Amino acid sequence: MRLSFIGLEIILNKKNSKKSISFNDINYMNNETLLYIKKLSKKEIDSRTEELIKTCETDVGKIKQILNDKGIVIIKDFVPEVTIDKISQDLKNIREEISSFISTNNTFKDNANFFFQKDNAKFTNYSELANYKKTVANIRGGQDKGMIDIFNVDKCNYSLGNILIPFFNQKIIFDILSEESSNLNPTNLNLYLNNDITKTRGFHVDTYNKKIKIFLYLEDCLNLDDGPYTYVKESHINSRFAKINQCISSNLSNYTETPFVSLENITPVLAKRGTLVISDQSGSHRGFPQALGHKRAVAVMNYIKL
Numbered sequence: 201m202r203l204s205f206i207g208l209e210i211i212l213n214k215k216n217s218k219k220s221i222s223f224n225d226i227n228y229m230n231n232e233t234l235l236y237i238k239k240l241s242k243k244e245i246d247s248r249t250e251e252l253i254k255t256c257e258t259d260v261g262k263i264k265q266i267l268n269d270k271g272i273v274i275i276k277d278f279v280p281e282v283t284i285d286k287i288s289q290d291l292k293n294i295r296e297e298i299s300s301f302i303s304t305n306n307t308f309k310d311n312a313n314f315f316f317q318k319d320n321a322k323f324t325n326y327s328e329l330a331n332y333k334k335t336v337a338n339i340r341g342g343q344d345k346g347m348i349d350i351f352n353v354d355k356c357n358y359s360l361g362n363i364l365i366p367f368f369n370q371k372i373i374f375d376i377l378s379e380e381s382s383n384l385n386p387t388n389l390n391l392y393l394n395n396d397i398t399k400t401r402g403f404h405v406d407t408y409n410k411k412i413k414i415f416l417y418l419e420d421c422l423n424l425d426d427g428p429y430t431y432v433k434e435s436h437i438n439s440r441f442a443k444i445n446q447c448i449s450s451n452l453s454n455y456t457e458t459p460f461v462s463l464e465n466i467t468p469v470l471a472k473r474g475t476l477v478i479s480d481q482s483g484s485h486r487g488f489p490q491a492l493g494h495k496r497a498v499a500v501m502n503y504i505k506l
């Protein structure tokens with residue numbers, strides 16, 4: 201199979217594909233795509249996002265339809281600014297506590313508020329991180345080096361978690377997710393902090409099966425330098441792109457890389473704080489690399505089927 205993509209000729213041959221596709225090739229494709237995205241005007245990005253944006257007043261059926269058709273839907277003003285204001289000091293304090301840990305040589309540390317660790321030094325998988333009795337702050341290594349994942353932020357002494365949880369318990373979310381299961385239980389409230397993350401994992405899927413993730417922007421993310429969540433509309437559908445990507449990445453240790461994407465459907469989610477994003481993670485997505493001096497904070501609630 202011969203493909204041409206942003207000037208790169210790709211030849212897929214079952215016999216020699218093990219030799220011909222490497223992570224370097226994947227990175228090359230992703231970097232070329234980043235250059236393409238950076239050239240998009242704000243107006244163009246806004247026009248790509250427009251069809252995805254709804255409000256809590258929008259008919260739930262319409263929101264579900266967009267999620268089904270596009271793989272992503274955006275609900276603006278989901279949490280009012282006045283509420284977000286209440287948690288901004290907590291975010292500042294949490295960042296300071298984590299910076300102080302990062303500056304030490306310790307690979308992990310326990311204090312009254314958090315269990316801190318660098319690159320999964322103590323807890324190595326999601327289940328361990330999500331089920332620990334305390335809030336765990338993990339500073340990632342690997343492809344997303346430096347990103348900070350905070351698990352069960354409601355278990356620490358800051359009020360941020362308890363302020364946000366009621367929003368994730370609202371009926372509209374359960375109505376939107378009703379196809380997933382009639383009984384969903386919000387389980388882990390996690391916080392993802394990105395500060396000066398200039399290198400991020402390229403386009404990928406979390407799984408090739410439908411998997412909904414709901415996250416909330418806690419800080420404005422209004423330009424590419426802020427590192428917006430970036431999604432490829434309609435890539436969750438079992439399209440030719442999905443098939444080609446599975447073929448491309450089948451020889452890699454990580455078979456969920458999806459560097460081959462529809463350029464015109466790439467949509468960086470530039471949005472104000474308080475915006476809710478509902479995304480099917482079986483579609484291609486990535487965090488856009490930040491410029492130095494920029495930060496982003498996002499809350500994610502995980503819902504478990506009962």
Ligand SMILES: [Fe+2]
Nearest residue numbers: 405406481485
């Ligand atoms: Fe992902």
